[in-house]
Amino acid sequence: MTFQNDSKIKEMLNYLNKSPHDFNFNGENLISIIGKDIRIAIPSGFPRLEIAAQDFKDFLSKSGRINAFVKKITAEEKSNGFIINISDTDKNDDSYNIILQDNVLTIIGNSEMGAVQGLYYTERLLVKYNGLLPENLKIERKTSLKRRITTTAFNPPIGWPEDNAYLDGYLSRMSHFGYNGIFITDKFFTYALSEAIPELNASDRDKVIDYLNNLTEKADKYGIGLYLIPSMIISPNSSVFQNHPELKGAKFWEGSHCLCSSSPVVLQFYKEVVANLVKDVPLLKGLILIIGGECFLHCYTRAIGKEKTTSCPRCVNEDPVKLVSRQVRAVLDGASGKIDIIVWPYSAFYWYRGDNDYLDLIKALPEGIAVMESPSKDSPLTRQGVTAPAFDCDISVTGPSERFRRIAKTVKEKSFDLIAKTDSSSTIEAYSIPYIPVLGRWYERHSELAKIGIDGMLGCWHINGFTGTMSDELAYECMWSPLKDKKECLSEIAQKFFGKNSIKYCIDAWESFNKAWDYFPFSAAMTGLPYFRGPFHFGPAHPLVLDVQNESKLPGDFFHKQNVDNEFCDDEEKLKEINKTPMFFSDLIWTLPYGYISFENALLQTLKFWNEGLMHYSKAIEKADNKEIAHTEYGVADMFKCILTTAYNVLRFQKLKIKLYEGVKNPQELEKIINSFVQVAKEELENAKNAIKLANEDIRIGYGGYTYK
Structure with a gap:
């Protein structure tokens, strides 16, 4: 893994590795x-x-x-x-x-x-x-949460973090916040060892096993276990497919394939790889199998057409539910009860032929596993009279949704453990800040999950990682029973970060931020269709694009690759094109499904109450015991105001483009529109300068996607 902006990374490492006694x-x-x-x-x-x-x-x-x-x-x-x-x-x-x-x-x-x-x-x-x-x-x-999992702020999307991503002070900080597990999304074939398919035995396996043993031994000193999320995909040029074409499963991105899910040889391979992994890494805590649309691939992972079929000729007549259950069983048999096996049907809608509760799938899974699900995913969210599903990694819907409750009921009937993916550390609504200070919403999420009786939680995905924020504080408090009431919980956090005399103003601020969130126009388009694009991803770095013909002149940091790992694309020119996917929008598609007029109204209401919250926060700083810490937390909220302001300015700029495209009647009208373009650009420039100031004051600000920019 290569970190961007080494000086910032070192500063962040120092921040996270220092004593947890802030x-x-x-x-x-x-x-x-x-x-x-x-x-x-x-x-x-x-x-x-x-x-x-x-x-x-x-x-x-x-x-x-x-x-x-x-x-x-x-x-x-x-x-x-x-x-x-x-x-x-x-x-x-x-x-x-x-x-x-x-x-x-x-x-x-x-x-x-x-x-x-x-x-x-x-x-x-x-x-x-x-x-x-x-x-x-x-x-x-007391805690009923046997598994409390998080991850490093320096995790690559897939692969092994550098050694300094888990320093002792950082692991201690995680443990202080109640976490007893960390996860890494790995490449399954880097530790493969089996007699079933020897061609797939990893050439550098010893190095990977040494890495895993070093990390698990280090983490174990703080009561933290390691979970791996296997990601498995094979290049079309792999010798295993040349020597054994019958093992070639469904086609994926850029011509890559998975192994055939119907093959007994493949199932034996999975069993042997996991058995050898468990034997050689004795402190490994578990595997998290994403059986939906990515990672733990099978021949239906990305099904084809309305019929949701597969390109694999051997699996085309298979029941995908039974097929996936068999593949999970192979891993479970390899684990032999020595590690946790957590199954997450994330994005199983690609292939599951029932409704999006996946209840028949859950019922078909083998005994001995745990099931993970998001408490808010696919919940209906209404803004400006338009209803859209809350799709991922958000706090716009606190949950638990009716869908989650139905899944929880089925999981309990099967005597499986239930893990909630809470996204406590950071959310998809704003990648570049460490948390969103809607503390009331965070309390509602965790306290309601506690009432349902979940058995574990996964606190964040790869968006930002654990940094020990106020939302992490709330997650910590809700790990334990008896559960404190909302006022006591928020008062303790306000006292800790600001001081006793600031409690009232902090609670008033959080209440205003919560009101703002009642208007926030969350959608899959707003976050990038669906990820890593647009003003809520880029924040104040988002460009104002007038002429789309000049987009290519923007620096390379404004573009990124999407869904494809370089090792599976051999064509350098094609790879360049893949890596030119823009991370910005030059039109108003990101305002869907609300439409830009309703989106603007919702955005203005969000800004109104957010500014009200900042006013209360200012009073809290005046009364604060530790003004430096209080000012830092104010800066996080102020940075989100900058992001909201950028979104508003991008929207205004793009509305002016529409007005320009509709035609102008005379030079005076054209001049007026041009002056408006300039005015929006000037306002956004001032907003960006303020954002840079805030980012320089708080190392946690500026983390977007998976690496620093």
Whole structure:
């Protein structure tokens, strides 16, 4: 993976790798309760707890005159200060109890990681109470979310992140936010090893296995397991198809193919590859199989025509549901119960012949898997009297949708675990900011999912990755029960980031941002038809294009490749054309399905309430304890205003083009239109300058798609 803009990447790496203790507390207050010399007593034989205890010691030492030290003790020994014990009733249960009595704070975890999470939460309590913990404090925190998965901010769309994408400080930060899993979308054939199809054995497999073992061992120190999302596609020139044409499955992009899903040899190949992977990477946590429209490919992944058939002659008469279930079974058999197998029917509409709930597909899946789904996908969203489905990675619909509820019911009836893809860290509505501060909406999403009883969550996709934002804070709070009410939850976040005197103004700001979102005209066109194009992708970098004949003169960064991996396109000239897909719009198609008039009305309403929220945020900064942190969070909201303003200016500019194309009656009218073009361009230039200022002040701003620009 090659990072763009190395200096920015290094700055971001430093930001994410620093201590997760961004917030402090008054050490004198804690001294008044426990004393200056604080012992952190832990049982022997728990390396992850020892790392967390050293981390806790550093946290305490930052806060003043506290002399903290870690001591290993037996269960029978007495100690003052902090005592951490483990009941060890269930190694997968991260629940814990915290008790303050007689100047001793005791943390009892139901497992080693339960004790670790108890320590992390104690840090939050000390910040919340400024060191002055309530007398006779008693807290019990439980989690039903066995899987809490995120990913690095430096993940390529497909392939292995660089080693520095998962530094120790970054992994610790993820663990502090409750995550116990990370994912990588990999190339399945880079670790292939089987007797079934030896031609596909990976030549550099040893290097990949070493990489995976190093990463899993490193992540395990923080209680984090690695999930792989296999992506499998084969070049048409592969020797396996020349030697075994009967293994050649359906055709995909640029002439590439998958392996034939009906072949017993192929199913045995999948089983053996997974079995060898599990054997050689013993700390691997699981596989996430996208069985819909990408990644875990089969001969129906991109079905043909209204009949939703396949180009594979051997699979053309197969029932696609049974075919996919068999392929999942092969992987499950290879795993032998040693790792999680999570199945995600993302975009299965390409081939599934029923409704978009995929209920018959879920019922046909083999026992022993978990099912993942988005809580908002395909929910009806109405703006300006027009209804369109909310299609992906959004917070425009909080959910859970009726579709998700039907899927959840079926999953539970099958005794599968249910994983919700929450997109807590970042969403598709604005790629270039780390989160959208509609905190009320985030609470609604997570609290409603908690009521349904999900068994896990995947917090983000490849859009932005985990950076520890306020929306991540909300996701963290909703991982645990008893669930705090909305006011308490938002008040704690406001106090942490701004200060006690700013709580009211922060909540007012978030309420205004939530109102703005009630008008926000989300659609698949707005995000790029469907991805990585337009003003909400590019933000204030989006060009104002008058003459489409001159588009090609724009720098290369305004274009990108789409859906094709370079290794499957041998024609350099063709590859150049593929890579010239514009990431901008020079017409108004991005305002569909609302149409540009309704879109403009919705946009103006969104801007009205967003500005109202920024006004409340300004008052919060005036009262803030830590003005630097408060100003940074204000900057995220201000940057989204810049993105909204760009969208408005692009729309105005393109409306002027329509007016120009309709014809002008005289030179005076032409001059008026030209002056309007210039005025819009000047306003957008000022908007872009403000955006650059905000991006320079906050390293998290400016991350778009998958790499820095």
